[in-house]
Amino acid sequence: MSRIIQGAPGEHHLFMGNEAIARGALEAGISVAAGYPGTPSSEIIENLAADASETDVYVEWSANEKVAAEVAAAASFAGLRALCVMKQNGVNVASDFLLHLAGGGTRGGMVLVPCDDPGALSSINEGESRHFARLLEVPLLEPGDFQEAKDMIKWAFELSEQIGNMVMVRSVTRLSHASGDVELGKIPESDAKARFRHTGFILDPEQGAMTSAPVGYKHALQQEKLQKAEALFEDAPFNTYTGPENPELLVITSSACHLYSREAIGILGLENRAGLLKLGTTWPLPRQLVRAHLEKCGRVLVVEEVIPFLEENIKVLAAELAPEIGAKTFYAKRDGTLPATGEMNPDHVICALAAIFNLEYRSAPEQYTEKAKLCVLAGAPGRDLTFCPGCPHRASFWTLHNVLALDNREGFVCGDIGCYSMGMRETGFYTLKTMHAMGSGTGIASGFGKLDRFGMDQSIVAVSGDSTFFHAVLPGLVNAVHHGSNFTLVIFDNSGTAMTGFQPHPGLEVDAMGKPAPPLDIAGICQAIGAKVSVCDPFDLENTRDTMLETLDDRQGVNVVIFRQSCALSPEKKGKPRYEMHLDQKVCMGENCGCNKLCTRVFKCPGLNWDEKNQAARIDEVICAGCGVCADICPAGAITKKEAG
Amino acid sequence: MQVFGPSELLEDVLNAGLCIGCGACVNLCPYFRSYKGKTAMLFPCSRETGRCHAFCPKTEVDLDALSTAVCGSPYSGSPTGTYQQVFMARAGEGAGNGDFQDGGTVSALMKFALESNMIDGAVLTGRNGLVPAPGLTTSAREVPAFASSKYTAAPTLAALNDGFNRGFRQMGVVGTPCQLTAVAQMRTNPLQDANFADPVALTIGLFCTWALDTRGLLAFAQKRAPGEQIRKMHVPPPPAGIIVLETDTRTLEIPLEEIRPLVPAGCRICPDMTAEWADLSVGAMEGKAGWNTLIVRTAKGNSLVRKAAVARYLELADFPRENWKDLETAAADKKRRAFEKARQDGTVNAEAGCRAALRVDPRTLEKMTAD
Incomplete structure (x- = not known):
């Protein structure tokens, strides 16, 4: 049982933003929650799953975000409240369904929570989900602190039911993963009953079929819903203003940027000169509310992350209102006052405010800054991203790198999304040469594998994780087999969605709620699709190398090689080394010639380090995971392994 | 002789397309490996000097220094190198039978060297389809399995280095001229490290005018005889101008012109036809099927030949004078062509500060390339 269901109404708890969102969903009385793991969103479903037996909520990690949205929508169609959670790019995956869902409407409250990752702290993109609200024409809410993260979810469900459509509540890393004080509300008793009513007139939103057609009628209806939402937004409790009656500058902001803006105004002592309009309802904008504030001030600073979404929407409003309220001067991203990419922070806002108000501001004495720069350059050790000690991916990439070098045809690996994305860097021996979306490695390889007619004779390998396989690799694999593409797909099966915290996937014997589930056999699926399948243990370097060399030589259709070895951090493995390692x-x-520090210079497992004094390698017994691979790469036989007792 | 490191080897040989895949750099360390006839560097190595570079027969081969180390005098440039005596030879009745290319002289000598404990292991080159498969054997009975010419550039020395790692210190090596150039350099222990002392007790060289790139030949054979296994290859003496490929069901005669593009660039700067750095050199015997040419170069080689003959492992006969003339002409032609090509490429006696593939006294060079 997680702590989010403990605590009586009125109590104050320290909650992570994602815990607050999960608690808010429980207080809203949800019946179903579905999502796909992805930082910074994962803890929402995890917390709900941990409490599933107490709360009676059905919780699942779906195969991908589109399916998660469909699962949640089904609950809504059956009259239940349903939450759907994903990271920012998950919305891209789900968007095709979401567009149709938004066009057709919902019944039971449905809230979509995308958690964006400005600055790409745990992503390879900082694409954001807010513009989907405009694209899908659904209301968008953005909590500005932890209390709001909880309260807004409940409010969003009510809104969803009032307008008969899905509502988006967007979080960001600094809100999802930071913690703050939250006053609890009541979790209602559940007596939800599911029934999908479909026998009524086709256009009846409560009794008819669910679809976005006929488009002419439904689209107009959808926009009426949006107008209704806008009207409700005018009095929403999440839009607040602090500052003087007639400020010299109006700062308009939302989400975590509200906290940065507040801090910046405080540090510069501008409380009596700058007004802060914090919006919780950012699409559609509450026209009257925004107008009332624009009217009182000629200069506007918009603070948001990442793309100028709020800025552009406010500018449209300001342009429409200009004949009545006059032209405004805007400071934001488009004019370069604030950076166009990356995370926002108080410093950026302070610099913007200082420039607008013509203030001198230094965050630290110049001397200090200079000295700190020197210290950082000289004193901080270089720490690249690396695979953990005992990580199967290090051994896997070792072999992939080596077989492609031996193959000697400038072969390459099309990468995918997971811990193994780091195969693009030193820890994976720079083996990955393309990396895009979930499943893209296989799709791209499927394309490369057809270019032989244009003289391409390079060996092509795609990689995928086990969870990624179910998420988005299958269509690419089907495509490749059907079109006779030539490449090898390597599936790193480490028995879980390891990067995001071992969430189960369809290949495992357990579901999100910990209940037994029939596992799907990846090898069997690939065979059934028509690929040639073999299975290796990546820790067995010799066998894995030979298998890979054989498949690279085959060049007849799609080969799938499953590298099966659990993640070193997996619950069944952690703290239980297979081997006791010894280095003589x-x-x-x-x-010396014959080695030149292979283990610490090239292989670079963090469990091995270079002993300057003795001019030899040594094992860091504290972090060595006992996988035994280094014993097999040591050319001198200095490293030995013994089965751990 | 100047020794550089793996980065220079990569730049001057592998990336320059001069590697002939002899295997001299393979298995010395974790970085160089051979697969299907091609040598690959798996990871960069930051050493400034390395055996990989020192042994390589395609970079910084100082012929005068090598000749002084092996023969006691600078490189003379004579077509067939330093030698004591030349014979016609073939396997004797004591050596048993085998699928020999010609007279079975090499197999007979290696068997005898193993059985008489002159060597603790024989480094030989077998074949797996068209892919050369080097190996080290300690058993005389296994020697015939490696018989017959391969015509593909083979990583034979990878097996020698592997034998060294496994503790063999009296190995006999059968190799082509490039391979035995590498072995000769290896035997001088260029890094002067006691751990890397000479592990070779006998070298038998094979005459060679060129070899074929393994992968190139595989692709060629796949095109010309799809799905068929090539059992044996054979180049009849001039003026035939063909290579004969024998499959299970037929014999293909292919004009040499067609396979010349498969000759690695590194072969074109090789000045050695008769394996000058070997104890013994063996080749075909023109006009006398079933016999070999046997050049005895060193006292050690001489002693082995005499003993093998006495033990009836080897049958010897006088070498016809006119054949020797033809051989010398062919060997001198190869030398001239090689040095001319190297001069054209700027890879012989490079300017100060630059690296060269071959180094030799400019006067000797002049003599060898004169018409």
């Missing part, structure tokens, strides 16, 4: 420094060849 007298045997170690060190920098």
